[in-house]
Amino acid sequence: MIAPHRLRDPWRRLDVTVRDLLLGLLVLALSLWPAFQHHGTLLGGVPERPFDRLALVAVALQALPLAVRRRWPAVCLALVAAGFALDQLRGYHSPAGAALVIALLSAGAYLERYRRTVMALCTVAYLALTVVFHRLGPGEPVSEFVTFYLAVCLAWGTGAWLRSTRIAEAERRHRVAEDSRAAERARIARELHDVVTHHVTAMVVQAEAARYLTAAPDRLDRTLTAVTDTGRRAITDLRHLLDLLDPGHGPEARTPPAGRLLTLVEQSRRAGQPVEFTEEGTPASSTGSADLVAYRVVQEALTNALKHARGGATRVRVRHGERQITVEVGTDGSGAPVAPSPGGSGRGLAGLRERVDVLGGDFSAGPEAGGGFVVRARIPTGSTA
Numbered sequence: 001m002i003a004p005h006r007l008r009d010p011w012r013r014l015d016v017t018v019r020d021l022l023l024g025l026l027v028l029a030l031s032l033w034p035a036f037q038h039h040g041t042l043l044g045g046v047p048e049r050p051f052d053r054l055a056l057v058a059v060a061l062q063a064l065p066l067a068v069r070r071r072w073p074a075v076c077l078a079l080v081a082a083g084f085a086l087d088q089l090r091g092y093h094s095p096a097g098a099a100l101v102i103a104l105l106s107a108g109a110y111l112e113r114y115r116r117t118v119m120a121l122c123t124v125a126y127l128a129l130t131v132v133f134h135r136l137g138p139g140e141p142v143s144e145f146v147t148f149y150l151a152v153c154l155a156w157g158t159g160a161w162l163r164s165t166r167i168a169e170a171e172r173r174h175r176v177a178e179d180s181r182a183a184e185r186a187r188i189a190r191e192l193h194d195v196v197t198h199h200v201t202a203m204v205v206q207a208e209a210a211r212y213l214t215a216a217p218d219r220l221d222r223t224l225t226a227v228t229d230t231g232r233r234a235i236t237d238l239r240h241l242l243d244l245l246d247p248g249h250g251p252e253a254r255t256p257p258a259g260r261l262l263t264l265v266e267q268s269r270r271a272g273q274p275v276e277f278t279e280e281g282t283p284a285s286s287t288g289s290a291d292l293v294a295y296r297v298v299q300e301a302l303t304n305a306l307k308h309a310r311g312g313a314t315r316v317r318v319r320h321g322e323r324q325i326t327v328e329v330g331t332d333g334s335g336a337p338v339a340p341s342p343g344g345s346g347r348g349l350a351g352l353r354e355r356v357d358v359l360g361g362d363f364s365a366g367p368e369a370g371g372g373f374v375v376r377a378r379i380p381t382g383s384t385a
Contacts, residue, residue, distance in 0.1 A: 016071060017067050018067075020068070021066075024064045025063070027062070027063040028059060031059045031062075031095045031096040032056075037092075037094060038092070038094070039093075040087070040093045040098070041084075041087075041093065041098070042093050043140070043144075043148055044129075044130075044140060046089060046090070046091040046133070046136060048093060049091040051092060054086070054090060055087075055092045057086070058086040058094065058096070059094050059096045062084055062096035062100070063083075063096050063099055065079035065080050065083075065099075066102060066106075069102065069103060069106035070106060073103075073106050073109075073111045074107065074111055074114070076107070077118070077122070080102075081100065081103070081122070081125060084096075084097055084099070088133075089129075089132065104156045104159065105156070105158055106159060107156065108155070108156040108159020108161075109162045109166075110159075110163070119156065126152075130145045190351040190354075190355070193351065196238075201306050201307055202303075203231060226267075226270040226271070229267075233263070261295060262279075265277040265298075265316055268305070271306055272310065273306055273310065273311065273314055274314065275314045275316055276313070278316070278317045278318070279317075279318045279319075279320075280317075280320065284320065290379045290382070293355045294318065294327050294379055297363075297375065297379075298316060298329055300352055301316075301375040303348070304349075304373070304375075305329070305373075311334070312331045312332055312372070313331065313332045313334060314331050314332075315328070315330050316329050317329075321381075324361070324378055324380050324381055325378075325381060326377070326378050327375075327377045327379070329375045330368065330372055330373065330375070331374075332371065334371075352365075352375075356377050356378075359380055360380050361377060361378045362378040363378075364377075
């Protein structure tokens with residue numbers, strides 16, 4: 001048995017004109033079938049007439065233009081209306097008259113320009129048709145013509161409603177796409193802030209320290225080596241970020257390699273920041289995005305310590321639990337800022353708060369009662385947000 005989607009896919013790949021042509025051919029075949037003849041719309045009270053060659057023209061004018069009902073809806077409506085008028089005036093009353101409803105609905109749904117003009121022309125043409133019916137004979141009561149006009153207006157109105165619904169859905173999808181792009185840009189900005197700010201701050205601190213070590217070649221060499229190592233790690237982290245943005249890389253590119261927390265601590269120590277590092281518990285085998293968020297919390301907190309409390313005692317405590325990771329990074333307030341500078345970009349702590357909130361955790365950052373500054377985070381594990 002063939003799966004339904006295997007049938008739908010080839011059908012959707014067909015050109016829209018080809019698909020609509022099949023509808024027109026179906027209407028044509030039913031209208032020419034002897035059993036269905038004279039079982040169509042009856043308007044104007046014209047007596048029935050047997051099918052002849054002109055009947056074939058009337059039926060073809062109503063059925064075949066349906067092939068362009070979505071591509072050229074105004075052309076389709078004009079041809080179908082002409083065929084319908086011929087069908088009714090000659091008294092064929094073929095089932096092809098249903099094509100007028102389809103053409104009106106399609107025009108209401110797909111016509112983009114001159115919509116009011118087309119509606120006005122259709123109304124004028126219909127009024128002219130009613131006048132011709134009255135001249136040909138007694139015809140039908142005026143109420144019948146009004147009822148038919150309201151019916152065709154309903155067909156147009158249904159198409160217009162479908163059009164407005166389609167436009168609203170397209171706008172909704174556009175807004176969703178824009179919101180997704182904005183969120184992605186914000187996420188990339190946070191990643192770049194975390195990676196670049198941390199490493200560049202460390203390099204600036206190390207480079208400033210090197211200025212005062214010209215009389216101690218050994219210490220100067222170690223400091224310059226630390227600057228070089230920091231630069232290499234910055235390049236590595238930037239490549240890691242590019243891998244994150246590359247669709248060809250899987251979700252494993254999101255999590256830093258094991259042991260990177262200790263690397264962050266060692267890097268801060270080489271920059272002259274005394275850091276006490278404590279890690280408790282064993283990291284779970286699957287923590288989702290919690291490891292990455294914990295890494296970013298420590299990274300940003302150490303960066304701020306280097307910038308705003310240089311040389312001050314700093315503590316980093318990380319505890320791995322069964323369902324969460326807790327992080328605490330604090331300074332005692334004894335350090336000094338690297339250099340007077342205006343306020344930050346606002347992406348640092350605010351970005352950390354957003355990261356933790358997305359995973360359903362808790363985040364706080366602020367001064368301590370006895371001086372200094374502390375950052376705390378509780379990050380639930382298992383989420384891949």
